[in-house]
Amino acid sequence: MRRMLFEGLTRRPLTEAPPAPDETALAELATRVEDAARRRLGRSLAIREVDAGSCNGCELEIHAINNAIYDLERFGLRFVASPRHADVLLVTGPVTKNMRQALERTYNAAPDPKWVVALGDCAADGGIFSGSYAVVGGVSQVVPVDLHIRGCPPAPADILKGLISLLEPAPEKSRHR
Amino acid sequence: MVVSAEAWRHATGAIAAGRATLLGLWGDTADAPSVHMAIGDDESGDAMVISLLCSDGTFPSVGAVHPPAIRPERAIASLCGLVPLSAPDARPWIDLGFWDVAHPLGARTPAPAAQAGYTFLPVEGEDLHQIPVGPVHAGIIEPGHFRFTAAGETIVRLEQRLGYVHKGIESLMAGAAIEQAARLAARCSGDSTVAYGMAFAHAVEAACNTQAPPRARYLRALMAELERLANHLGDIGAVCNDASFSIIHAHCAVLREHVLRAAADSFGHRLMMDRVIPGGVARDLAHAGAARIGEALAHIRGRLPQLVALYDNTASLQDRTVGTGTVRAELARRFGAPGFVGRASGRNFDARKARPYPPYDALEFTVPVLTEGDVNARVWIRIREIEQSLALVEQITGRLPAGPIAVALAGGTGEGLGFAEGFRGDVLVWVRLDGGKIARCHLRDPSWFQWPLLEAAIEGNIVADFPLCNKSFNCSYAGHDL
Numbered sequence: 001m002r003r004m005l006f007e008g009l010t011r012r013p014l015t016e017a018p019p020a021p022d023e024t025a026l027a028e029l030a031t032r033v034e035d036a037a038r039r040r041l042g043r044s045l046a047i048r049e050v051d052a053g054s055c056n057g058c059e060l061e062i063h064a065i066n067n068a069i070y071d072l073e074r075f076g077l078r079f080v081a082s083p084r085h086a087d088v089l090l091v092t093g094p095v096t097k098n099m100r101q102a103l104e105r106t107y108n109a110a111p112d113p114k115w116v117v118a119l120g121d122c123a124a125d126g127g128i129f130s131g132s133y134a135v136v137g138g139v140s141q142v143v144p145v146d147l148h149i150r151g152c153p154p155a156p157a158d159i160l161k162g163l164i165s166l167l168e169p170a171p172e173k174s175r176h177r
Numbered sequence: 178m179v180v181s182a183e184a185w186r187h188a189t190g191a192i193a194a195g196r197a198t199l200l201g202l203w204g205d206t207a208d209a210p211s212v213h214m215a216i217g218d219d220e221s222g223d224a225m226v227i228s229l230l231c232s233d234g235t236f237p238s239v240g241a242v243h244p245p246a247i248r249p250e251r252a253i254a255s256l257c258g259l260v261p262l263s264a265p266d267a268r269p270w271i272d273l274g275f276w277d278v279a280h281p282l283g284a285r286t287p288a289p290a291a292q293a294g295y296t297f298l299p300v301e302g303e304d305l306h307q308i309p310v311g312p313v314h315a316g317i318i319e320p321g322h323f324r325f326t327a328a329g330e331t332i333v334r335l336e337q338r339l340g341y342v343h344k345g346i347e348s349l350m351a352g353a354a355i356e357q358a359a360r361l362a363a364r365c366s367g368d369s370t371v372a373y374g375m376a377f378a379h380a381v382e383a384a385c386n387t388q389a390p391p392r393a394r395y396l397r398a399l400m401a402e403l404e405r406l407a408n409h410l411g412d413i414g415a416v417c418n419d420a421s422f423s424i425i426h427a428h429c430a431v432l433r434e435h436v437l438r439a440a441a442d443s444f445g446h447r448l449m450m451d452r453v454i455p456g457g458v459a460r461d462l463a464h465a466g467a468a469r470i471g472e473a474l475a476h477i478r479g480r481l482p483q484l485v486a487l488y489d490n491t492a493s494l495q496d497r498t499v500g501t502g503t504v505r506a507e508l509a510r511r512f513g514a515p516g517f518v519g520r521a522s523g524r525n526f527d528a529r530k531a532r533p534y535p536p537y538d539a540l541e542f543t544v545p546v547l548t549e550g551d552v553n554a555r556v557w558i559r560i561r562e563i564e565q566s567l568a569l570v571e572q573i574t575g576r577l578p579a580g581p582i583a584v585a586l587a588g589g590t591g592e593g594l595g596f597a598e599g600f601r602g603d604v605l606v607w608v609r610l611d612g613g614k615i616a617r618c619h620l621r622d623p624s625w626f627q628w629p630l631l632e633a634a635i636e637g638n639i640v641a642d643f644p645l646c647n648k649s650f651n652c653s654y655a656g657h658d659l
Binding site: 001004005014049050051052053054055056057058059060061062063064066067068069079081082083093094096097098099100101102105106128129131132133134135152153155 | 312441
């Protein structure tokens with residue numbers, strides 16, 4: 001182990017250059033999120049992931065943004081175990097009827113102000129599972145959504161782009177106040 | 178094959194006596210109400226489906242004599258409304274009381290207005306306490322409910338309640354075109370999208386009496402091995418992480434990323450979703466693909482031995498994994514435990530060997546088997562399988578035949594049974610086609626016969642070792658719930 005740790009000191013880091021925030025995400029956030037909330041949440045966000053019915057494909061790519069190559073934590077973003085500690089709920093899946101109540105409770109357990117990010121095509125509108133007796137639909141049918149990150153599943157780079165948009169300062173007009 | 182009630186009971190008896198393995202049990206009300214049971218012989222690899230008509234809406238319980246059938250039967254009762262007679266457990270399964278309909282795969286009657294509460298199995302004893310966990314878990318994990326009963330630190334019983342991510346996939350498939358059903362099959366369990374794609378394709382091709390061209394079969398196997406590599410690497414790291422040994426986790430995650438990037442460069446999608454289709458594959462290997470896969474393999478070969486040595490030589494880590502969460506060989510055999518759960522407990526079964534579908538009949542590889550049955554054995558099976566998969570990928574890329582990558586399906590009418598060995602174990606798909614559309618499709622995740630063993634494995638272990646045991650199983654919630 002000592003050798004491995006030593007190599008870590010001498011080798012070039014595996015972490016890749018950060019992507020630019022996603023323009024579409026910034027535009028969506030500008031219309032959704034209040035300036036006051038943005039200021040209060042600041043530049044470090046605690047994220048609680050909620051699988052509300054996904055096929056677990058999105059979860060795999062969320063795990064990937066934690067690896068040394070994407071290294072989510074360098075941006076001040078980190079995953080937390082409890083909604084009580086969370087600023088952001090990252091929700092995947094078409095919301096199933098069996099998970100609707102659990103999602104509502106998780107949302108209510110997170111303190112205000114909070115943002116909800118719907119991750120993946122299913123989370124946007126139910127995707128391929130729309131119309132099933134067991135599916136409610138997109139996340140916004142159950143809790144208010146501030147940002148959508150599309151993809152089936154979205155690639156880690158796209159997830160990063162979307163999430164770091166949350167850290168961007170509020171649009172021009174409010175910044176000079 | 179439609180059988181009489183007597184033959185059904187005979188088959189049930191053979192399974193209970195251990196002369197055959199239960200592979201799946203599901204209901205079907207699309208045509209005449211009936212139940213289907215897939216049974217197999219581990220040694221010869223033979224597998225067949227027997228069907229029993231349930232004209233009065235009932236069938237003789239299999240679970241009454243063979244416990245692994247209890248949950249599938251509860252699902253049949255909840256989803257199809259067919260009642261197993263003298264079944265040991267009449268509680269619902271998958272249906273958690275939130276749907277507007279009862280028996281969504283059957284008569285689809287409106288759900289009763291007042292739902293009865295769910296009763297967990299009674300536990301008696303002094304100073305016992307219960308710990309309810311989930312459905313939302315403390316991590317990036319799928320949802321499910323675990324009810325622990327503990328005496329101090331020691332777990333005396335775990336009872337699972339699953340169904341939270343049930344999306345009604347089998348219902349969405351009924352009446353769907355084959356292409357649409359294939360997209361649904363690819364989204365049963367995202368981590369096994371290639372395995373599901375293959376099992377579904379095998380079933381449809383069997384029903385249509387079609388065979389995918391040789392190049393397509395090799396490309397499917399290439400994708401399946403990449404999927405296995407990525408998942409096993411992720412799992413080994415995650416088990417170590419749950420023992421708070423994060424350096425292996427960090428390195429395994431990087432190796433996994435190399436595999437996924439090679440997959441994206443080769444097939445245009447990191448998880449290779451929708452790449453396997455009935456009739457062949459949707460996409461040929463990209464020009465740079467073989468080289469990128471070769472680089473990923475070289476990374477793993479260069480890095481993994483060090484990580485394995487570290488795993489094996491770290492006493493504090495071994496202390497957590499050796500002897501923890503043991504599954505007895507007899508139980509693994511009785512449940513027909515798929516994948517590494519079975520192979521770590523002496524069950525020598527791998528669908529690639531036992532029911533060899535091309536190209537595996539022409540490839541050289543061995544199936545590692547251990548007998549300890551603990552977390553450590555399940556880690557070691559994965560390590561050995563990574564080594565086998567590395568060699569398989571090299572064989573496949575070296576021998577890739579030329580030719581077409583797909584054939585048109587003679588979309589007809591018929592039944593088909595298909596298997597594919599995913600990283601977690603064998604996925605079973607049974608399909609009945611009617612005029613080129615899906616009349617009924619059943620997809621059985623390997624987790625069906627692994628989840629109950631987790632309940633058994635955790636007994637007598639401490640609560641703090643549950644995450645470790647759970648990760649060493651890594652059962653699919655999505656694949657189970659559908």
